[in-house]
Amino acid sequence: MHDDVDASGPPEGIVPLGDDIFAIDTMLAGYPGIVSSYLIRSERPCIVEVGTAGSARVLHEAVTGLGLAPEDLATIVVTHIHLDHAGGTGDMASLFPNAEIVVHERGARHLADPSRLMRSAAMVWGDRLDTLFGMMRPTEAARIRAVGETGEIDLGGGRRLVTHYAPGHAKHHMGLVDTLTGDLYVGDALGMYKPLTGDVVPATPPPDFDMEACLATLRLFGDIGAQRLMFSHFGAVGTVEETIDQAEAELRLWVETVREAHGSTGDLDHAIAMVRDKVVARYRPLPPEASSGTGEILDTLSGPEANVSGIVHWLDRLAQEKAEREAREERLS
Template sequence: MDNITPLGGDVYEIDTRMAGYAGITAGYLILGDRPCLVETGTSTSAPVVRDALTSLGVGPDDLATVVVTHIHLDHAGGVGDIAGFYPAAQIVVHQKGARHLADPSRLMSSAQMVWGDKLDVLFGTLSPTEASRIRALDDSDSIDLGGGRTLSSHYSPGHARHHVGLLDSATGDLYVGDAAGVYLPKTGDLRPATPPPDFDLQVALNSLALFESLGPQRLLFSHYGPVPEVTETLARSAEELRVWVDLTRRAHAEGMDLDHAVAMVREKTRERYAVLASEDGADTEEAAHFELLSGAPSNVAGIVHWLERTSGER
């Protein structure tokens, strides 16, 4: 299948074809004694992921584990559907996200408020998973991949309070979810993901420092793909966070409303990203994907929410 890329170490990248597009959201299959799917993609992507697993020899009773880095719908929206396709699989998520997979009503209600009519097209509906099948991870935990291989879980909030990074003991691959931002392999662009309501700058920077301390060999982005330059990329992720926060703080201090703050930050950061830098030469489809996954309105709104919350605390 053209949406499967072998990455070595019995790891396979699966393009989930989010909303029908290529290169937006990746899931990863770790084959072995206890096959494990990292990230399901959206509900509408679930059949695509199932077909990919089938082509890799994973049948309905073979998948041992499904683990998500966090419960945002582009990462975990397909959990309920995948759980139905693979009745023997245990569903693994950080403890702060577990109840939302068992009862997604509140999560879906919030998503409806944010996305409106776009919700069904982009994400579909997260179906509930039986609570008895859900394993809630502690802040530091481990998932058995069989044969002595493990996926260690490391609590890494900042982007979301239910976020974990996952380190493969066999390959040194670190599944970074959204904690290190959004990466475009075609252009090499890296942009932060700072949506409301959970973004916190220092917590996010601490998570990046934690990732560095784990000594991974490669970063596997959910958006999108493998990046071997670990130290440089994590440093760049931290720099991007600081740039966006500094610009948003300036706009907020000047009393700009959200629309004007977004316009200012978007303009001031445009030259940082090859996909956006030249309007006439930019790949408009790539640019649209970038904006969908790390939209300036969402990023700025998340930072403003954090600024106002921390101002109140002070």
């Protein structure tokens, strides 16, 4: 793409994917290849995923560069409200004054009032919060449309995006299917796809990660029979069944490894070390043409520390539920 000298070609960071779909690199923290947004330039144009607060300007430039006026954008939809996907929603709402903001109902109130979300993000990220994500600004509640188990976004001309509630990575996560193309926007439900190596790395962060919900979402996505998987991290993938199978196998391996390590000592650092040795060591290193910094940030967002603590958090929750159940049964007997 970058070697393309054709002056009529798309601007840097924009990849045309056919049927008026464009992948737009949102340049998280200034780095390429981390978070992809998608513009569907249909009759009622729609953006899927907004990236961080700093990405709003990037998207504004891309959308106008692709021939739309800011007023033309009809919809902005986020797969979930994690800051790398939705941190720029408030800024986007200001830059695109007519766009309706669509989000799962479990995330809607946090877009209108991000204060709680920002407080907990500050606890997780500390002084890295500002460089990685910036500040999420509130979105006017009247412009937010919350969807439930399923929902629809009108793309015009009979084309629609159908939303499917898809928890596991987060409680406020959904997938989106384009009725014209059969593309499935997967958010983080399958983890991160690394286009330079072909690896799929699970994304299992605290506090919401739930293995059973994740597996159910993977089954749902498999049943959809999509044409392509549109990853937020990063890009479009045509090998749908193989990639969903790969995501499931990786998820099981991460969880089994943590279960084993955590069960033996209960020590988080031990579990992280074991995952590094047994699981992460199998992945191919990023090739030299990858931007330096990109790999490090991908690792920060969804590397061993975040993923292992999410899995441990889930295992602890399971153990607690089991103990409570047994105590209840004890009382009844």
